[in-house]
Amino acid sequence: MQKLLYERFAAAMKGVCLRYCKTSFEAEDIMHDAFLKVFKNIDKFKGDCPLEGWVRRITINTALSHLRSRLHKTEASETDELIEIAEPETTFSAFAAEELMELVRSLPPKYQAVFNLQAIEGYSYKEISEMLDVPEVTCRSHYMRARNMLREMVEKSNRIYHEKIS
Known part of the structure; x- marks a missing residue:
């Protein structure tokens, strides 16, 4: 049963892990840790949600746990204020999904995690705040x-592209 479960969900869960780390190797390591948790807790799965959603939640929590431990090792505690910034229109649609994900992976880990959880996974700021154990205003x-960082990277890429073809 474990083999079937792994074969069914490994590729999708590796994709989830790649959104929270920098390398494929790190993503595989996190994914394997997540599957160990899945196998250990499979008897707790109640069937009240899709199995893939349950596995995804464990995978996300494992990735966040890994990210938190990495952040605590490398960054001093800081207080963030909510900064209101007018958001000019930027077209991300010109970028291929893989190019955009590469840019997301280049974000600092704390920004990358919040962006992934909110924009890609669809969690609310309140839920993200609880997951990361930080104030909601920090998540925002x-x-x-x-x-803003992604917008700047896209605009820079667009400028470089247009300079090359000119």
């Missing part, structure tokens, strides 16, 4: 900063 600030 990190999300806005991540969007």
Whole structure:
């Protein structure tokens, strides 16, 4: 049963892990940890949600746990304020999904996690705040900063592209 479960969900869960780390190797490591938790707790699955959703939640929580431990090792505690920034229109649609995910992976880990949880996974700021154990205002600030950083990276890429073809 474990083999079937792994074969069914491994590729999708590796994709989830890649959104929270920098390398494929790190993503595989997190994914394997997540599957160990899935196998250990499979008897607790009640069937009240899709199995893939349950596995995804465990995978996300494992990735966040890994991210938290990495952040605590490398960053001093900081206080973030919510900064209101007018959001000019930027077209991300010109980028291929893989190119955009590569840019997301290049974000600082704290911004990357909040961006992934909010924009891709669809969690609310309140839920993200609870998952990451940070104030909700910090989540909002990190999300806005991540969007701004991504916007700047896209605009820079567009400028470089247009300079090359000119």
